[in-house]
Amino acid sequence: MYIAATRRADQAGGRTAVGTSRGFTRNVPANVLALGTVSLVTDISAEMVTAVLPTYLVLTLGLSPLQYGLLDGGWFGVTAMVRLLGGQIADRTRRRKLVAGTGYGLSAVCKLGLPLVGSSVAGLGLVLAADRTGKGLRTAPRDALITLSTPTPHLGRAFGVHRAMDTVGAFLGPLAAFAVLWTTHDAYDAVFVVSFCVATFGVLLLMLYVRDHREPAPPRRSASLRAAFGLLRLAPFRRTCVAAALLGLLTVGDTFVYLVLQRGFDIPLRYFPLLPLGTAGAFLLLAVPIGRLADRVGRFRVFLGGHLALLAAYLVAAAPTGGHASGTASRWAVLLLVLGLQGLFYAATDGVLMAAAGPLLPVHLRTSGLALLQTGQAGARLLSSVVFGAAWTLWGAGPALYAMGAGLAGCLLLARRLLPSAPLDPEVTG
Amino acid sequence: MKRALALALGLLVLVGVAVGYSTFAADRNEEATVERRPLDLTARGRLVFVDTNRAGGHRTVADTGLDTPAAARVDSGLRCERFAVGAGTGVCLQTRGGPLPGTDALIVDANTNVKRRIELAGTPSRARVSASGNMVSWTVFVTGESYNKTGFSTWTGILDTRTDYTLINIEAIPLTVDGKPYHSADVNYWGVTFAADDNRFYATVGTKGHTYLVEGDYANWEAHTIRDGVECPSLSPDGTRIAFKKRSGKSTWRLHVLDLATMRETPLAEHANVDDQAAWLDDNTVMYGRDRNVYAVPADGTGAPRLLVTKGASPTLVR
Numbered sequence: 001m002y003i004a005a006t007r008r009a010d011q012a013g014g015r016t017a018v019g020t021s022r023g024f025t026r027n028v029p030a031n032v033l034a035l036g037t038v039s040l041v042t043d044i045s046a047e048m049v050t051a052v053l054p055t056y057l058v059l060t061l062g063l064s065p066l067q068y069g070l071l072d073g074g075w076f077g078v079t080a081m082v083r084l085l086g087g088q089i090a091d092r093t094r095r096r097k098l099v100a101g102t103g104y105g106l107s108a109v110c111k112l113g114l115p116l117v118g119s120s121v122a123g124l125g126l127v128l129a130a131d132r133t134g135k136g137l138r139t140a141p142r143d144a145l146i147t148l149s150t151p152t153p154h155l156g157r158a159f160g161v162h163r164a165m166d167t168v169g170a171f172l173g174p175l176a177a178f179a180v181l182w183t184t185h186d187a188y189d190a191v192f193v194v195s196f197c198v199a200t201f202g203v204l205l206l207m208l209y210v211r212d213h214r215e216p217a218p219p220r221r222s223a224s225l226r227a228a229f230g231l232l233r234l235a236p237f238r239r240t241c242v243a244a245a246l247l248g249l250l251t252v253g254d255t256f257v258y259l260v261l262q263r264g265f266d267i268p269l270r271y272f273p274l275l276p277l278g279t280a281g282a283f284l285l286l287a288v289p290i291g292r293l294a295d296r297v298g299r300f301r302v303f304l305g306g307h308l309a310l311l312a313a314y315l316v317a318a319a320p321t322g323g324h325a326s327g328t329a330s331r332w333a334v335l336l337l338v339l340g341l342q343g344l345f346y347a348a349t350d351g352v353l354m355a356a357a358g359p360l361l362p363v364h365l366r367t368s369g370l371a372l373l374q375t376g377q378a379g380a381r382l383l384s385s386v387v388f389g390a391a392w393t394l395w396g397a398g399p400a401l402y403a404m405g406a407g408l409a410g411c412l413l414l415a416r417r418l419l420p421s422a423p424l425d426p427e428v429t430g
Numbered sequence: 431m432k433r434a435l436a437l438a439l440g441l442l443v444l445v446g447v448a449v450g451y452s453t454f455a456a457d458r459n460e461e462a463t464v465e466r467r468p469l470d471l472t473a474r475g476r477l478v479f480v481d482t483n484r485a486g487g488h489r490t491v492a493d494t495g496l497d498t499p500a501a502a503r504v505d506s507g508l509r510c511e512r513f514a515v516g517a518g519t520g521v522c523l524q525t526r527g528g529p530l531p532g533t534d535a536l537i538v539d540a541n542t543n544v545k546r547r548i549e550l551a552g553t554p555s556r557a558r559v560s561a562s563g564n565m566v567s568w569t570v571f572v573t574g575e576s577y578n579k580t581g582f583s584t585w586t587g588i589l590d591t592r593t594d595y596t597l598i599n600i601e602a603i604p605l606t607v608d609g610k611p612y613h614s615a616d617v618n619y620w621g622v623t624f625a626a627d628d629n630r631f632y633a634t635v636g637t638k639g640h641t642y643l644v645e646g647d648y649a650n651w652e653a654h655t656i657r658d659g660v661e662c663p664s665l666s667p668d669g670t671r672i673a674f675k676k677r678s679g680k681s682t683w684r685l686h687v688l689d690l691a692t693m694r695e696t697p698l699a700e701h702a703n704v705d706d707q708a709a710w711l712d713d714n715t716v717m718y719g720r721d722r723n724v725y726a727v728p729a730d731g732t733g734a735p736r737l738l739v740t741k742g743a744s745p746t747l748v749r
Contacts, residue, residue, distance in 0.1 A: 054553050055525060121681075178531065180452060184455045184456040187455035189455060190451055190455035193447070193455075194448045194452060197444040197445070197448040200444055201440065204440040204444075208433045270551050271551075272551040273551060393614060393615065393638055
């Protein structure tokens with residue numbers, strides 16, 4: 001099935017822009033819509049598990065919050081390696097779909113692993129690590145396929161559509177999980193089995209409807225690990241990586257911002273889980289229009305603008321801890337503003353960065369390059385949460401946010417000088 | 431066309447598996463031996479606990495005699511993840527499903543009828559009622575919004591049933607650490623235990639990597655640390671000792687007893703990892719949940735653990 005599908009993809013190529021649909025998906029290639037659907041379905045599955053996992057681990061298995069935290073963290077190095085390796089394999093074999101599919105498949109199987117390992121902490125750790133390995137494997141090849149399937153002028157919109165579809169899945173996941181819990185009287189294993197079925201459906205969709213982009217092999221065997229890191233010799237790409245990592249270092253994790261908001265605004269605890277939904281909602285609404293905007297006015301410009309929105313979010317969120325919170329209505333307005341700004345930040349950076357970086361990379365190393373960029377950014381963000389956690393403890397939430405904001409402002413100025421503004425090189429757009 | 435057919439076929443199989451398994455999981459047999467009726471939370475000598483017998487399903491409050499680990503149990507049908515009782519007042523931490531999941535703290539009367547429901551966020555962690563039934567406390571913990579992100583925060587509340595005054599989160603209580611006023615954003619409280627006067631209480635405060643035992647004063651609203659490395663305290667009925675869990679590894683704990691007069695701590699004869707807020711069976715015996723069972727061990731460090739209730743958690747002996 002896989003080979004048959006890729007043969008057709010060879011003939012069709014990835015660049016046939018399908019212009020039959022209107023509005024939301026206008027000028028978005030069928031392959032991107034297919035990848036978006038796969039992401040949507042996969043995210044339903046993933047978020048089903050995310051929604052119930054803390055309760056499952058702590059209540060049903062009796063894990064303490066600390067054990068849960070240990071299970072949770074510490075896998076970054078593994079996923080980073082896997083991501084780079086996956087990018088390499090995808091580029092070498094030019095089988096991006098196969099590598100992405102392996103990642104999706106691995107994550108699907110892990111959903112079944114959860115009930116099977118029972119309460120073994122080591123077993124749970126392995127399953128969660130494998131799940132994240134799957135996630136690490138699939139992200140870069142998937143994004144590379146999006147860039148290879150879309151004409152460069154429409155990349156921002158294509159990523160916007162993909163990320164918006166992904167977010168729809170994230171919204172539906174928890175609802176699906178609680179529907180299963182409700183109908184089965186809290187049978188967590190049923191949630192995992194249903195999640196597995198949903199994820200498997202995602203893999204099936206990928207196999208049947210996503211087309212690989214298998215360009216002819218490059219003249220020399222140039223897709224080596226050395227060549228991948230050699231991408232950093234390409235000045236525009238290197239500068240993109242440095243800028244993304246710098247900004248990532250000053251990006252405060254969402255959870256921290258929500259905690260600051262909860263304390264600063266005295267949000268009733270039962271509404272706490274709603275805060276991420278606010279950010280995701282804004283992201284969902286803004287991803288496509290901001291992606292289109294990025295296509296028109298320049299992706300790096302929008303990427304920087306997104307960080308300005310984040311800076312504004314910090315300042316507003318930190319303000320009430322400085323003592324000038326007023327009436328209830330205005331507090332809610334400020335709250336919505338912060339969540340909206342965070343959503344705007346994600347809409348202007350997540351897919352937009354990939355859309356901006358994709359064309360900077362030669363086709364035969366595109367997956368490796370995107371993996372490198374994503375890993376650098378993720379590593380920087382991981383470090384930032386350690387730094388921010390320490391700053392919060394030392395100075396308190398408000399001052400810590402102001403400090404991160406000041407750093408972010410400085411890095412924005414730096415990044416503005418760093419980021420390539422030159423028009424895209426037609427040689428490497430493939 | 432072939433693709434659509436393959437997709438439809440796959441969908442059919444997957445829906446079949448999902449629905450089939452869910453149906454099986456929903457219909458899993460409950461224990462036939464369980465008798466269902468309201469409990470009498472004032473019946474002296476009964477051991478009230480959360481029944482963890484169901485494979486994947488609801489955990490409910492039950493009680494049993496103390497004769498054998500597998501003694502006949504009476505099930506109230508009240509769904510709780512954590513439960514505690516004192517003089518006919520019970521607190522039940524119940525998870526709430528739906529699009530806005532969280533935990534409710536239910537205050538129940540002597541016949542396990544719900545009197546009050548307090549909406550909280552997060553996952554149930556600890557629950558306690560003072561011996562008089564006047565003071566109620568609970569802890570929930572809230573994680574980040576995704577399992578790809580680390581970190582959790584505890585929220586501990588206290589309710590005075592005489593006035594119905596409820597504090598959802600006590601972490602703003604003025605705290606002194608080693609005698610000095612202390613402020614830090616990362617302060618988390620968990621595992622409250624009340625003294626007989628319904629005013630003094632002990633709890634864990636976690637901050638900057640330390641887990642201190644704090645002594646709190648409800649009326650004067652202040653708390654001060656008295657010892658480092660103590661978690662989930664539980665005051666003995668005679669008020670002289672505190673059973674607690676002490677870190678023995680990266681994520682393992684061992685039960686100890688602290689003598690409040692001499693401040694000497696004694697490791698208990700339970701060598702396995704115990705992550706629970708212990709409870710006192712009597713002045714000489716501590717009980718606790720481990721591996722979904724309830725065990726008891728002498729409070730002086732001698733003897734050996736013995737199985738008290740199979741498939742149970744959150745034990746309280748009705749006095």
